[in-house]
Amino acid sequence: MMTKETIGRYWNARAASFDAQxxxxxxxxxxxxxxxxxLDRLAPPGQILDVLDVGCGTGFLALLFAERGHRVSGSDxxxxxxxxxxxxxxxxxxxxxxxxxxxxxxxxxxxxxDLIVSRHLFWxxxxxxxxxxxxxxLLRPAGRVAIVDGEWREPGVPAVAATTGGTYxxxxxxxxxxxxxxxxxxxxxxLSSRGLANVRIESLDxxxxxxxxxxxxxxxxxxxxxxxxxxxxRPRPPARSP
Numbered sequence: 580m581m582t583k584e585t586i587g588r589y590w591n592a593r594a595a596s597f598d599a600q601x602x603x604x605x606x607x608x609x610x611x612x613x614x615x616x617x618l619d620r621l622a623p624p625g626q627i628l629d630v631l632d633v634g635c636g637t638g639f640l641a642l643l644f645a646e647r648g649h650r651v652s653g654s655d656x657x658x659x660x661x662x663x664x665x666x667x668x669x670x671x672x673x674x675x676x677x678x679x680x681x682x683x684x685x686x687x688x689x690x691x692x693d694l695i696v697s698r699h700l701f702w703x704x705x706x707x708x709x710x711x712x713x714x715x716x717l718l719r720p721a722g723r724v725a726i727v728d729g730e731w732r733e734p735g736v737p738a739v740a741a742t743t744g745g746t747y748x749x750x751x752x753x754x755x756x757x758x759x760x761x762x763x764x765x766x767x768x769x770l771s772s773r774g775l776a777n778v779r780i781e782s783l784d785x786x787x788x789x790x791x792x793x794x795x796x797x798x799x800x801x802x803x804x805x806x807x808x809x810x811x812x813r814p815r816p817p818a819r820s821p
Contacts, residue, residue: 582705582754583681585747587656590636594659597637602790604639609792613785617808618643620781621694621725628693631717633710634682634700638664638675640727644696645673652687654680683710690719698727701766702757708769715773718813724775725810727783730760763807775811782807 590597598604605611622628628649632641635653637660645651645668653675655661664677680686682697683706695714704710714724752758757765763780770778783806794801 582751583656585751586703586705589747590655590657591659594637594657594663597660597663603636606793607789609789610786613783613789614643616785617727617781617783618647621696621723621808621810622647622649629691631685631687631692631695631714633685633695633697633714634703635664635677636660636698638667638677640696640698641675641677642667642671642673644694645675646671649694651675652692653677654682654685656681683713685713685717687717689716691717693719693722694725695723696725696727699729701726701728702731702760703755704757705754707757707761711769711773715775715813720813720815722813723810724770724813725808726766726770727806727808728760728766729783729804729806730762731804760805763805763809766807766809767811770809770811774814776814778809778811780807780809 593600605614622630622644624647628644630641630644630649630651632638632644632651632653635641635655638653641651641653641664651674653661653664654677655664656679658679661677661679664675668675668677678686682700682704695717701707711724718724746752747755763782767778767780787803787806791801791803
């Protein structure tokens with residue numbers, strides 16, 4: 580419990596400046612186009628889905644999906660993140676619903692969503708397998724879980740040596756099995772182990788390239804982290820015999 584309290588306090592304190600830091604928001608048409616192409620693959624145009632953005636922060640993915648007409652809910656452990664997401668939704672005239680909640684114990688009935696997404700969340704979960712089991716519980720048949728994350732360390736640094744630059748105290752970091760980011764292949768294995776089908780890995784090269792170009796244009800050293808989206812589908816139940 581103390582681990583989650585520490586995590587919640589940390590992100591609560593960062594909410595006000597979160598969008599201005601790093602790559603937490605979209606900057607420019609090239610980045611926006613790259614993100615929207617990913618959304619098209621997760622939720623093909625022409626469908627209106629019930630979408631949950633779990634660990635939504637200030638609403639990055641939730642608001643992109645809401646702009647496209649989907650029925651969107653977002654949850655986050657940090658109340659200040661939720662307050663900021665609500666402010667952004669109201670300012671944009673979007674109907675997304677945001678609630679304070681634990682990604683490892685979401686408070687929705689079984690089969691509530693067609694698509695569950697998370698962005699930059701998986702590495703900071705104390706019990707990622709428990710979280711994934713809950714997300715699968717919330718899926719309708721043929722629904723998808725999509726995890727957008729990365730390996731948050733410089734190339735060549737092994738996972739065992741990864742840190743997040745002192746994001747949390749050592750005790751909290753020791754409780755996070757994917758500190759520094761899980762390899763995409765490991766995330767795909769977890770999705771398959773929870774019964775999801777058609778599991779695939781997509782490298783987010785277009786997003787990385789757009790962010791790299793912006794960093795160079797701004798005179799900053801780009802961070803060439805591995806970034807990916809891993810998703811899978813809940814199988815439909817077998818058809819009943821007549």
